Amino acid sequence: MEKAELARRLAEIIGSEYVSGDPDTLFIYSHDMTENEPSEPDLVVMPDSVEEVQSIVRLANEQRIPLTPFVAGANVGGLAIPREGGIVVDLKRMKRILEVNEDNMYVIIEPGVTFGHLRACLDNEHPRFRYAYPLSPPYTSVMCNALLDGLTNLSTKHGDMSEWINSLEVVLPTGEVVNIGAAAASKYWFGRAPLPDLAGLFISWQGTTGIVTKMAVQICPKYKYRKRMFVMAYDIDSFFAFVRRCAWTQLYDDIAGFSWPAAKMMVARRVKLTRDPDEPELGAYLDFSGDTKKEMEFKEAMVRDIIKELKDKGIELEPPLLVDDLVKINPDYLKLAEFPTTLDFLIDYGGGGFTWVGSYGPMSKSEEGTKKLFAVMEKYGFPPFLVTRPMKGAHYQVLRFIAPFDKSDQEQVKKVRELCREMAESLLDLGFIPYKAPPWAAELILKRADPNWVKLLKTIKNTLDPNRIMNPGKWGL
Amino acid sequence: MPEVIVEDVGALNLVALITRELINKNLQDPNKSKLIRHLNCTFVLKASRMTMTVIFKDGEVFLKNGAAPKPTVYIEAGLNDFLNIGVGGSYVTALITGRLKIRGIKLWKLLPILKLVRI
Numbered sequence: 001m002e003k004a005e006l007a008r009r010l011a012e013i014i015g016s017e018y019v020s021g022d023p024d025t026l027f028i029y030s031h032d033m034t035e036n037e038p039s040e041p042d043l044v045v046m047p048d049s050v051e052e053v054q055s056i057v058r059l060a061n062e063q064r065i066p067l068t069p070f071v072a073g074a075n076v077g078g079l080a081i082p083r084e085g086g087i088v089v090d091l092k093r094m095k096r097i098l099e100v101n102e103d104n105m106y107v108i109i110e111p112g113v114t115f116g117h118l119r120a121c122l123d124n125e126h127p128r129f130r131y132a133y134p135l136s137p138p139y140t141s142v143m144c145n146a147l148l149d150g151l152t153n154l155s156t157k158h159g160d161m162s163e164w165i166n167s168l169e170v171v172l173p174t175g176e177v178v179n180i181g182a183a184a185a186s187k188y189w190f191g192r193a194p195l196p197d198l199a200g201l202f203i204s205w206q207g208t209t210g211i212v213t214k215m216a217v218q219i220c221p222k223y224k225y226r227k228r229m230f231v232m233a234y235d236i237d238s239f240f241a242f243v244r245r246c247a248w249t250q251l252y253d254d255i256a257g258f259s260w261p262a263a264k265m266m267v268a269r270r271v272k273l274t275r276d277p278d279e280p281e282l283g284a285y286l287d288f289s290g291d292t293k294k295e296m297e298f299k300e301a302m303v304r305d306i307i308k309e310l311k312d313k314g315i316e317l318e319p320p321l322l323v324d325d326l327v328k329i330n331p332d333y334l335k336l337a338e339f340p341t342t343l344d345f346l347i348d349y350g351g352g353g354f355t356w357v358g359s360y361g362p363m364s365k366s367e368e369g370t371k372k373l374f375a376v377m378e379k380y381g382f383p384p385f386l387v388t389r390p391m392k393g394a395h396y397q398v399l400r401f402i403a404p405f406d407k408s409d410q411e412q413v414k415k416v417r418e419l420c421r422e423m424a425e426s427l428l429d430l431g432f433i434p435y436k437a438p439p440w441a442a443e444l445i446l447k448r449a450d451p452n453w454v455k456l457l458k459t460i461k462n463t464l465d466p467n468r469i470m471n472p473g474k475w476g477l
Numbered sequence: 478m479p480e481v482i483v484e485d486v487g488a489l490n491l492v493a494l495i496t497r498e499l500i501n502k503n504l505q506d507p508n509k510s511k512l513i514r515h516l517n518c519t520f521v522l523k524a525s526r527m528t529m530t531v532i533f534k535d536g537e538v539f540l541k542n543g544a545a546p547k548p549t550v551y552i553e554a555g556l557n558d559f560l561n562i563g564v565g566g567s568y569v570t571a572l573i574t575g576r577l578k579i580r581g582i583k584l585w586k587l588l589p590i591l592k593l594v595r596i
């Protein structure tokens with residue numbers, strides 16, 4: 001179908017003001033902040049309802065036109081870049097919080113609901129509840145984060161965000177709408193058990209199996225008291241000994257870790273950094289809450305006891321630094337402690353490039369992975385910037401290595417591509433698996449994966465999307 | 478407003494960065510920034526393992542990592558105690574309990590220095 005004719009048909013569905021083929025607009029959707037290759041869509045549409053999404057999908061399926069779902073495009077992996085052109089379906093207008101069910105502790109949201117929206121809604125209208133928030137900017141989508149197995153400030157306790165999904169409404173690539181999870185058989189979207197769990201057909205598939213139009217995610221009680229602190233460690237082994245010990249108590253909401261460039265980059269506003277050898281190498285960030293002062297005192301005392309216990313074993317850690325104190329000196333410190341957050345010092349870096357290799361893997365390999373990957377980053381001339389976190393009561397660990405870079409410098413882009421590839425290979429060697437895998441990383445994973453798993457993946461894709469219209473090129477599909 | 482002068486911000490250790498922020502914050506206050514006009518001295522801080530030197534000279538303030546030899550005032554504390562004092566905690570209590578150690582040849586310079594590194 002001719003582009004003009006396609007635009008006309010789409011305009012009939014959603015109105016011409018929500019269809020664009022304007023070159024400036026297409027340019028915006030052709031790239032993201034990462035080193036992943038840009039690719040322009042033919043058209044961008046902004047539907048406002050599930051019916052509109054259905055009609056767009058039906059038209060695209062009939063004409064075999066690629067569709068790429070999109071909200072903020074801030075996935076840091078090129079996942080919303082329309083690799084084979086076609087139509088970008090920008091879901092920002094679908095930003096309704098349809099239900100906040102306090103009694104059953106879930107919210108039903110549309111794709112365009114951002115962390116900023118959800119937090120404002122809960123804080124202002126449902127102050128007894130909270131959601132879990134990532135280090136992502138507030139303008140990013142709650143739904144996308146859950147669909148991508150994202151990680152947040154409650155993941156140490158509760159696992160990655162796909163585990164918070166109760167139910168879905170999805171427009172399949174052939175245009176039918178299907179309810180998944182409890183929503184399939186109950187008017188309450190309370191969970192996924194006890195039905196066969198079909199949510200897995202859409203989680204981590206990067207929009208290649210359908211467009212999710214509604215999602216119920218869990219919310220949790222917000223407690224009366226909250227405290228946040230940093231505990232500094234002088235080396236990688238001491239850091240993980242502390243983190244592991246704290247995580248095993250299963251007392252803390254969040255135990256994240258940042259390597260030395262994080263705070264320094266933020267305060268110094270520089271990317272070229274050197275470490276003073278007397279300086280801590282990593283800092284653990286602890287966030288905990290409770291309903292009584294006694295509970296809080298116990299949790300804080302436990303941190304101090306752990307520090308002492310480890311000291312007796314020859315592991316040196318600094319006593320806690322309170323976030324409230326740091327914030328008095330520079331409110332910017334909250335950027336590492338109050339989420340969602342805008343890490344402007346990272347994403348507004350000169351040249352605008354920002355990328356990472358993030359991975360989930362065995363906690364037992366955290367020290368080895370960190371040492372190995374720090375060496376790789378240093379080899380390529382990047383400061384060893386790590387964000388790490390034990391997940392789901394310390395059952396697995398996140399290792400995410402971050403590299404801001406200058407996108408206008410082709411040499412740096414080339415270097416960052418090589419760096420990311422080497423980091424992903426090293427992580428895979430250790431048993432970690434890159435998350436939100438960009439196409440090049442997906443290729444590495446698929447090469448090593450069980451061939452029957454790959455075959456099953458393709459069979460499912462072909463069954464759900466026989467005309468290969470949904471976000472083609474992702475996951476090698 | 479005067480500002481702390483640093484050769485390479487990206488090389489400063491964490492304590493030096495925090496001190497720079499504390500002093501810069503104070504220098505925005507005209508009453509406190511007056512203090513540096515006639516303050517000529519070298520101040521070394523060791524917070525846990527990290528050391529840094531602040532040089533007050535003819536109305537300018539220079540800051541760097543490491544300990545200058547023979548400082549006018551030398552202060553030693555744990556990182557957390559340094560932070561606590563920096564945000565208004567009692568340095569007298571810290572001194573009495575031994576969490577803060579001070580040495581120097583012209584200790585009367587301590588007061589203006591403390592005014593500049595505390596908020």
Ligand SMILES: Cc1cc2nc3c(=O)[nH]c(=O)nc-3n(C[C@H](O)[C@H](O)[C@H](O)COP(=O)(O)OP(=O)(O)OC[C@H]3O[C@@H](n4cnc5c(N)ncnc54)[C@H](O)[C@@H]3O)c2cc1C
Binds near residue numbers: 079
């Ligand atoms: C500085 C920074 C820090 C970050 N920190 C974190 C962090 O701590 N934890 C974390 O998990 N993430 C983090 N992120 C990544 C990211 O921002 C989040 O995961 C975010 O929620 C993704 O939302 P988005 O709107 O950008 O999604 P998009 O990039 O628009 O989309 C992501 C993927 O989902 C697909 N998709 C979009 N809508 C739908 C739909 N309705 N149905 C099916 N598929 C769909 C897209 O095609 C794409 O493949 C960070 C990002 C930045 C820039």
